[in-house]
Amino acid sequence: MEKRKICNALILLLIALALTGCWDKKEVEQKAYVIGLGLDKSEDKGPINVTLLIANPEVGSQQTGGAQNEPVQEIITLPANDFISVKNTANVVVARELSYDLMEIIIVSEEFAKEKEFIRWMYDAAKEREIRRDIFLAVSKEKASEFIKKNKPKVETRPHKYFQFMIRQGIQTGLIPKSDLHRFFKVTEQDADLFLAMYISSKKDESTTFGNVDQYLPGELDISGSSNQTQFIGSAVFKEGIMIGKLNGQETRIAQTFDNTSNISNVMVTYPDPFDEDYKIAIRLIKKHPVDVKMSLQNGRLNINMEVPFTVEVLTDPSMANYATDSEKVKILKEHLQSTLEKSALNFIKKTQEELKGNPFSLSLHGRRLFSTIPEYEDFDWMKSYPEADINVKVKMELGEFGKQTKVIDLEKVRD
Amino acid sequence: MWTPLQRKKLKQKLQLPERSASKDIELKEQSISPLLNDCLSLFKNIYSVPDNKDVQIRELTINKLEMQAAAVFINTIADTKEVEDRVIQPLLLNRDENKQITDIVTAQTVKTVTIVKDAMAEINNGNTVVFVEGMTKCFVLNTSNFQSRAISNAEDEVILKGPKEAFNEKAVTNISLVRKKIRNENLIVESVEISKRSKNEVFVLYIKDLVNDELLGNIKKRLSSLNADAIQNLSLLEQYIEERQLSLFPSILYTERPDRAASFLEDGHIVLLMDNSPASLILPATFWSFFHTPEEHYLRFPFGNITRALRMAALFIALFTSAIYVSITNYHSEMIPPDLLLAIASTREKVPFPAVVEILIMEVAFELIREAGLRVPNPIGPTIGIVGALILGEAAVSANIISPIVIIVVALGGLCSFSVSDINLNYAVRFIKFIFISAAGIFGIYGMTALFIMGIFYLVSLKSFGVPYLAPLSPKYVSSGDTMFRTLLKNEVFRPGYLKPKDIVKKGGEN
Numbered sequence: 046m047e048k049r050k051i052c053n054a055l056i057l058l059l060i061a062l063a064l065t066g067c068w069d070k071k072e073v074e075q076k077a078y079v080i081g082l083g084l085d086k087s088e089d090k091g092p093i094n095v096t097l098l099i100a101n102p103e104v105g106s107q108q109t110g111g112a113q114n115e116p117v118q119e120i121i122t123l124p125a126n127d128f129i130s131v132k133n134t135a136n137v138v139v140a141r142e143l144s145y146d147l148m149e150i151i152i153v154s155e156e157f158a159k160e161k162e163f164i165r166w167m168y169d170a171a172k173e174r175e176i177r178r179d180i181f182l183a184v185s186k187e188k189a190s191e192f193i194k195k196n197k198p199k200v201e202t203r204p205h206k207y208f209q210f211m212i213r214q215g216i217q218t219g220l221i222p223k224s225d226l227h228r229f230f231k232v233t234e235q236d237a238d239l240f241l242a243m244y245i246s247s248k249k250d251e252s253t254t255f256g257n258v259d260q261y262l263p264g265e266l267d268i269s270g271s272s273n274q275t276q277f278i279g280s281a282v283f284k285e286g287i288m289i290g291k292l293n294g295q296e297t298r299i300a301q302t303f304d305n306t307s308n309i310s311n312v313m314v315t316y317p318d319p320f321d322e323d324y325k326i327a328i329r330l331i332k333k334h335p336v337d338v339k340m341s342l343q344n345g346r347l348n349i350n351m352e353v354p355f356t357v358e359v360l361t362d363p364s365m366a367n368y369a370t371d372s373e374k375v376k377i378l379k380e381h382l383q384s385t386l387e388k389s390a391l392n393f394i395k396k397t398q399e400e401l402k403g404n405p406f407s408l409s410l411h412g413r414r415l416f417s418t419i420p421e422y423e424d425f426d427w428m429k430s431y432p433e434a435d436i437n438v439k440v441k442m443e444l445g446e447f448g449k450q451t452k453v454i455d456l457e458k459v460r461d
Numbered sequence: 462m463w464t465p466l467q468r469k470k471l472k473q474k475l476q477l478p479e480r481s482a483s484k485d486i487e488l489k490e491q492s493i494s495p496l497l498n499d500c501l502s503l504f505k506n507i508y509s510v511p512d513n514k515d516v517q518i519r520e521l522t523i524n525k526l527e528m529q530a531a532a533v534f535i536n537t538i539a540d541t542k543e544v545e546d547r548v549i550q551p552l553l554l555n556r557d558e559n560k561q562i563t564d565i566v567t568a569q570t571v572k573t574v575t576i577v578k579d580a581m582a583e584i585n586n587g588n589t590v591v592f593v594e595g596m597t598k599c600f601v602l603n604t605s606n607f608q609s610r611a612i613s614n615a616e617d618e619v620i621l622k623g624p625k626e627a628f629n630e631k632a633v634t635n636i637s638l639v640r641k642k643i644r645n646e647n648l649i650v651e652s653v654e655i656s657k658r659s660k661n662e663v664f665v666l667y668i669k670d671l672v673n674d675e676l677l678g679n680i681k682k683r684l685s686s687l688n689a690d691a692i693q694n695l696s697l698l699e700q701y702i703e704e705r706q707l708s709l710f711p712s713i714l715y716t717e718r719p720d721r722a723a724s725f726l727e728d729g730h731i732v733l734l735m736d737n738s739p740a741s742l743i744l745p746a747t748f749w750s751f752f753h754t755p756e757e758h759y760l761r762f763p764f765g766n767i768t769r770a771l772r773m774a775a776l777f778i779a780l781f782t783s784a785i786y787v788s789i790t791n792y793h794s795e796m797i798p799p800d801l802l803l804a805i806a807s808t809r810e811k812v813p814f815p816a817v818v819e820i821l822i823m824e825v826a827f828e829l830i831r832e833a834g835l836r837v838p839n840p841i842g843p844t845i846g847i848v849g850a851l852i853l854g855e856a857a858v859s860a861n862i863i864s865p866i867v868i869i870v871v872a873l874g875g876l877c878s879f880s881v882s883d884i885n886l887n888y889a890v891r892f893i894k895f896i897f898i899s900a901a902g903i904f905g906i907y908g909m910t911a912l913f914i915m916g917i918f919y920l921v922s923l924k925s926f927g928v929p930y931l932a933p934l935s936p937k938y939v940s941s942g943d944t945m946f947r948t949l950l951k952n953e954v955f956r957p958g959y960l961k962p963k964d965i966v967k968k969g970g971e972n
Binding site: 069070071072074080102103132147149175177203205206209295455 | 791799800802803806807809810815817
């Protein structure tokens, strides 16, 4: 009896195996891995043009063997209705099954991002299982297909490595925002703040003149040499899923320092030297603690006080003022930096209130505390109220180190 | 076990040419005849003397007493010098008319038996039996000396720090090795005869004032109920007495280390010893006793626990690496970093087999190397290394049969499986690895998880002589907490509660 029972159970188990099983099994080498996806508005052929950047695993991943003469990547652009069914359409030219497993970046042209309909296609990304929410969204100045074709990294030839490093380093320096899909969906659905996507270009813009180093948009920085001309700097601003404006590198940094959900912790910037108008000093801003935001509601009008804590390290001393040893000079330096920082912060806030009519630094999260129920908060309509709010920014500054060697030479004495 | 009905059916089917032994049995059951000649001819008949070369019958006349006598012994298993010095010479050179025979011989022990069967048993054990004309009893003199090898180093359970000696094939030596570690009158060595024809004897060792009587009774009952013609050694006995013969997991610990046996005895376990077995059986045994080695207690606290952590990691690596490789490459390729995934894809580009087959080929090859390496005669041994490393490793990769990553995966798993030193658990881990690989090939990580959970269910349901397999971790018992990690020696205060020992407190804490 016992044995028979066990036999029956085993047979049932075997039958159960046949019910499910290995139908989604796919060997790794049978897939073509899409690293980057470009989305463009199509003029006539179909709703959108999709550009696929496909990695060739055989190049650069093995010490010996492999196919070293093959190109490192394949790029194809094709008209499509959406970027999900493209996986099959692309098989007209690509020999393997397309997979979005290793996707790093979705690049959208500025033209397409400004479309009202843009968000309809973006939500396909939430449907597709293979697309992860940590994929980055970037906006290219030119057409995405053009960007992908022109982008030819010299050292990081394998595309996934290039995007991985480029984005990671850009986010660390604060010049581009951390714009993953998850954040895009979250911010869009909250309908209270603005979403920042990284702004990129592979086309050089010759028309600009020299300004402050960080105040550039991609393509504007004049870089010569043999390097790849692709630039990642600044951000594209999305309101309710539509691109409405752009921020340069410096503004992007400010937006991120205000934002407690981003983890930018230390950036290097330059500011005018308080002791000599001709020069600029380099400082390192370290944000050790989150921004302290206090809000109150008076007669339906928002009153916001932000206190940004910074530890500042002064890295250069071009005026040779030797402030490290002089407490008087330190005081001047501190006041100067504080007012400069506050000024640029207020300028930025003014821009967001007047030009963008929304805030790109998750301010609504602090605002939720003012309301006791969700309907009350929703009625308040944060997006509409923000432009009228009174906002004060205070920089709470601490001076840190003054470089490795604190004292510099007395120039007058040396050149006597 | 065969039922009598089945046995009868089997006999009918096979038409076994069986001859009734009832006449022989009758002969053996009778008492010893007072007539020496009758008696000797009976024994000559039974032992087929003179065909049987090593059975010796020495007839003599006891000096002064003037009695006819004969000494019967088997010279290959008796100490012939002992027979000569302590039995034959004293009898021949006796100078006192009034002495009893028991006083004349100088053997260590002398006892008398009256039944033929008993006398035969003594002869078969290497003792000398002296028959005397006119007596209905005979004298048994202890002269037994079986040949055996000397005590040597433990070879299968090697440790660096701690005693090196191991059991050998002689039970007497083995008992002596255990007694050397436990100098206590409560250490009892009982013997139970477990086979009918070969009369194999098992020694049951326990500490009287610790062991749980119910457990002891249960084990003794199981031993004496065995009904086999011969059970030569402990490896065979283990299979006769274990509860789940088909289970992959062992329920009796087989160890060749006397120090291990002694420490289990001191915890209230029962140890079985037997001639012809260079080992002992320890029961009941839990999962932890297979997982541990004595080294972890001999090493200092931190190092012992680091070893345990390593072994636990190795156990899981051995079980899972190949399976994880299969499931990740087949189902969850998004789980690995792009660099690795592209590297795997690139190396698999020219391999003609699916990843499961690739892994199975290498795993089977690895098992073959292991098996062949075990059986190969010593002088040819180095060939195995060359064949294994060069041909299976290098050449398989250059021939595009196997991708190099698979070699790493399989080699890592294989290496880790060696860190489980118990041979039974080692086999279990190696076999279960294959089940995991097939589960991974069919269902991916989901299948592995399901199988692992089922395995845990099974482990929890297992029992060894009434003791839950994962005790004292699950279910919880009072114990010294020696499971995945060990505690400080001074904190090992309790004997394992799942044994229900008579004295649970091992030491009274710090003085």
